[in-house]
Amino acid sequence: MSTADWSYLREKSAERLAPSMAKDHPNLPVVKEEGCYYYGVDGVKYLDFTSGIAVTNVGHRHPKVVQAIKEAADHLTHGPIGVIQYESILKLADELADILPGDLDCFFFANSGTEAIEGALKLAKFVTKRPYVVSFTGCFHGRTQGSLGVSTSKSKYRKFLQPNGLTYQVPYFNPSDPRFLDEEGEVVESSACALLEEEFRNLFKYQVSPEEVAAVILEPVLGEGGYIIPPASWLAKVREICNRHGILLIFDEVQTGFGRTGEWFAAQTFGVTPDIMAIAKGIASGLPLSATVANHKLMQQWPLGSHGTTFGGNPIACSAALATLDVLKEENLLENAKEVGAYARERLNLLKEKYEMIGSIRSVGLMIGIEIIEPHTKKSDGAAVLRILDLALQEGVLFYLCGNEGEVIRMIPPLSVTKEQIDDGLDMLQRALVKYKEETHQPASL
Numbered sequence: 001m002s003t004a005d006w007s008y009l010r011e012k013s014a015e016r017l018a019p020s021m022a023k024d025h026p027n028l029p030v031v032k033e034e035g036c037y038y039y040g041v042d043g044v045k046y047l048d049f050t051s052g053i054a055v056t057n058v059g060h061r062h063p064k065v066v067q068a069i070k071e072a073a074d075h076l077t078h079g080p081i082g083v084i085q086y087e088s089i090l091k092l093a094d095e096l097a098d099i100l101p102g103d104l105d106c107f108f109f110a111n112s113g114t115e116a117i118e119g120a121l122k123l124a125k126f127v128t129k130r131p132y133v134v135s136f137t138g139c140f141h142g143r144t145q146g147s148l149g150v151s152t153s154k155s156k157y158r159k160f161l162q163p164n165g166l167t168y169q170v171p172y173f174n175p176s177d178p179r180f181l182d183e184e185g186e187v188v189e190s191s192a193c194a195l196l197e198e199e200f201r202n203l204f205k206y207q208v209s210p211e212e213v214a215a216v217i218l219e220p221v222l223g224e225g226g227y228i229i230p231p232a233s234w235l236a237k238v239r240e241i242c243n244r245h246g247i248l249l250i251f252d253e254v255q256t257g258f259g260r261t262g263e264w265f266a267a268q269t270f271g272v273t274p275d276i277m278a279i280a281k282g283i284a285s286g287l288p289l290s291a292t293v294a295n296h297k298l299m300q301q302w303p304l305g306s307h308g309t310t311f312g313g314n315p316i317a318c319s320a321a322l323a324t325l326d327v328l329k330e331e332n333l334l335e336n337a338k339e340v341g342a343y344a345r346e347r348l349n350l351l352k353e354k355y356e357m358i359g360s361i362r363s364v365g366l367m368i369g370i371e372i373i374e375p376h377t378k379k380s381d382g383a384a385v386l387r388i389l390d391l392a393l394q395e396g397v398l399f400y401l402c403g404n405e406g407e408v409i410r411m412i413p414p415l416s417v418t419k420e421q422i423d424d425g426l427d428m429l430q431r432a433l434v435k436y437k438e439e440t441h442q443p444a445s446l
């Protein structure tokens with residue numbers, strides 16, 4: 001396509017595409033993707049540290065995945081499961097059961113993260129016959145009405161769309177909460193857990209009885225809310241509270257799944273197993289697929305007709321997922337996520353020592369958040385992040401953002417990324433930081 005055609009389409013996009021979505025940052029026009037790179041309309045090759053928002057964990061257009069998609073399309077493009085049966089969905093369920101923690105072995109396949117969450121909430125309510133759900137402030141679970149009802153990462157997502165059904169919130173782990181920091185500023189885990197107990201005690205005392213609560217839902221690592229990593233003991237405490245009251249625990253592993261944290265799922269990274277899990281994003285390398293997962297016994301209490309789908313578990317998407325799982329195993333990408341993730345963290349800590357605008361580095365595996373602050377006030381600086389993202393893009397690397405005010409640079413490269421590519425990307429980020437400092441007249445000492 002000619003540059004003129006592209007310019008015309010870009011201009012038209014303002015009329016044709018809903019602004020609610022089409023202008024997210026950095027919004028780079030591309031013609032091709034491959035491995036860890038996007039190829040721009042401008043003929044420039046961009047290093048991708050977004051993975052299409054944590055989706056292309058095995059790299060863009062991995063040849064094995066592309067091959068599987070082509071072969072599947074030659075045979076079967078549409079299910080729907082229930083009306084017909086096909087090998088890819090049955091095989092995928094079997095293979096997923098092997099890599100999921102505990103006895104999570106039974107699946108309801110859908111198309112998107114939010115649908116997997118809807119399924120999880122519906123399953124929990126149906127099985128327990130309890131009406132309410134408790135979520136954690138700052139978590140994001142999707143944009144359909146049920147998911148939105150438990151999402152509190154940004155109030156703008158709920159503006160004029162407040163959920164009809166009542167849900168309850170308790171605060172997510174906050175690493176800078178002075179109530180559980182010691183004199184060196186380190187988190188005292190036992191105090192953080194005690195505070196969590198107290199939050200739940202108050203919730204159950206003043207707002208909702210625990211026997212009315214079907215489920216507690218949370219992201220095991222806060223994603224959209226700013227890449228906050230709670231201690232394993234804090235997650236274990238959530239599990240313990242649920243057990244005590246017969247409440248089902250739902251983990252939203254839409255973003256953390258498929259090797260992102262260095263294990264198959266964050267549940268394994270932290271050693272805490274939920275009753276229900278929602279998985280999506282990295283499952284099929286970009287094809288629309290997700291699943292609500294529970295153990296067989298729980299899932300059997302969800303009878304025919306209580307939930308359903310036309311497109312969920314599409315045969316081409318399931319074939320892409322099977323190939324994705326093969327690549328994650330064959331190329332040892334979980335190990336790579338751990339090793340290269342640790343390497344990236346080391347390099348970022350060095351950058352943090354040099355640039356006062358870097359507040360904190362939060363990382364587990366290749367799920368990395370770089371908090372940006374205003375060096376004098378030490379306050380979160382979302383405006384700076386937007387500009388730094390633009391400057392980094394000019395250098396040739398794509399990052400995304402997260403945090404309530406967009407104050408965190410989100411770095412989620414494909415799990416196949418190499419140390420050399422991390423070096424390239426972080427060199428480009430460093431140049432962007434230098435330019436930003438020059439633009440904002442920050443003294444060299446900052």
Ligand SMILES: Cc1ncc(COP(=O)(O)O)c(C=O)c1O
Pocket residue numbers: 053112113114115117140141142143219223224252253254255280281
């Ligand atoms: C943790 C989490 N849950 C749910 C969702 C919603 O997924 P989707 O956009 O596929 O509906 C997202 C999307 O970013 C997410 O990060």
